Amino acid sequence: MVKLEQEVERRRRLGLESATRKALIASSYRLARPEVYDSLQDAALAPEFLAVAEYSASPGADLKGLLQRLETVSEEKRIYRVPVFSAPFCQALLEELEHFEQSDMPKGRPNTMNNYGVLLHELGLDEPLVTPLRERFLQPLMALLYPDCGGGQLDSHRAFVVKYALGQDLELGCHYDNAELTLNVALGKVFTGGTLYFGGFFQAPTALTEPLEVEHVVGQGILHRGGQLHGARPLATGERWNLVIWLRASSVRNRLCPMCCRKPDLVDDEGFGDGFTREEPATVDVCALT
Ligand SMILES: O=C(O)CCC(=O)C(=O)O
Ligand SMILES: [Fe+2]
Numbered sequence: 112m113v114k115l116e117q118e119v120e121r122r123r124r125l126g127l128e129s130a131t132r133k134a135l136i137a138s139s140y141r142l143a144r145p146e147v148y149d150s151l152q153d154a155a156l157a158p159e160f161l162a163v164a165e166y167s168a169s170p171g172a173d174l175k176g177l178l179q180r181l182e183t184v185s186e187e188k189r190i191y192r193v194p195v196f197s198a199p200f201c202q203a204l205l206e207e208l209e210h211f212e213q214s215d216m217p218k219g220r221p222n223t224m225n226n227y228g229v230l231l232h233e234l235g236l237d238e239p240l241v242t243p244l245r246e247r248f249l250q251p252l253m254a255l256l257y258p259d260c261g262g263g264q265l266d267s268h269r270a271f272v273v274k275y276a277l278g279q280d281l282e283l284g285c286h287y288d289n290a291e292l293t294l295n296v297a298l299g300k301v302f303t304g305g306t307l308y309f310g311g312f313f314q315a316p317t318a319l320t321e322p323l324e325v326e327h328v329v330g331q332g333i334l335h336r337g338g339q340l341h342g343a344r345p346l347a348t349g350e351r352w353n354l355v356i357w358l359r360a361s362s363v364r365n366r367l368c369p370m371c372c373r374k375p376d377l378v379d380d381e382g383f384g385d386g387f388t389r390e391e392p393a394t395v396d397v398c399a400l401t
Pocket of ligand 2: 286287288341
């Protein structure tokens with residue numbers, strides 16, 4: 112019980128520290144590419160992504176029609192690929208992130224596994240970029256692809272950029288995400304290695320079978336269920352920056368926490384917290400283990 116209280120306290124502190132960094136960045140960070148902070152424009156997105164989102168939101172759209180417009184990486188693992196950002200936007204975002212990384216601003220770590228990278232909400236990029244991307248584009252798409260995992264009930268996210276470079280983080284161990292669904296977009300730069308690998312669904316008996324290797328393509332995103340076991344092979348050369356958006360549906364996670372597989376006992380937190388809510392949105396079934 113003492114341990115649990117300590118962990119609750121640690122998390123509460125993390126939330127406050129993050130809010131403090133965000134406030135400091137908002138008041139004193141000088142932007143390199145201010146256009147990245149403009150509210151999300153269609154021109155920032157790849158035409159294929161716009162087409163897929165438009166189709167998904169149209170009346171009568173169905174999974175079959177959607178799959179004709181997306182690349183299926185693995186039908187069995189339900190992993191898909193789609194170009195997400197236009198090349199100029201990708202470049203501008205990368206420049207902004209690199210400029211921030213080189214600044215003396217305080218930086219939170221993206222998650223418990225990566226030591227290098229940036230939390231997008233601390234940079235003030237949730238409101239103009241990530242929230243509209245989730246609400247306007249990812250939600251209709253995910254509703255068709257993963258209706259059983261809360262794809263149609265996404266209501267928060269945790270977005271961060273992971274950076275791999277020689278002398279810094281090189282690889283990422285096998286894990287599942289604290290998310291119902293994940294979008295992972297390769298932003299650049301030039302690199303070899305770093306391939307993603309995907310095993311089975313966590314806790315499923317087949318979880319440790321031969322993994323599927325998935326190459327990064329700059330500008331393109333990989334869509335997968337958060338519970339699909341995955342990791343990243345070691346970087347061989349260059350620098351790799353990927354935008355990872357952990358998409359959350361409180362209607363799913365309020366019933367069963369994806370990390371501990373128990374009904375969550377909630378405490379207050381800052382911002383989106385860990386994506387749980389106290390008020391129940393419309394209900395859906397939890398993601399079935401496959
Ligand atoms: O290195 C990558 O691109 C994968 C990152 C990832 O899986 C994560 O941060 O959850
Ligand atoms: Fe992950």
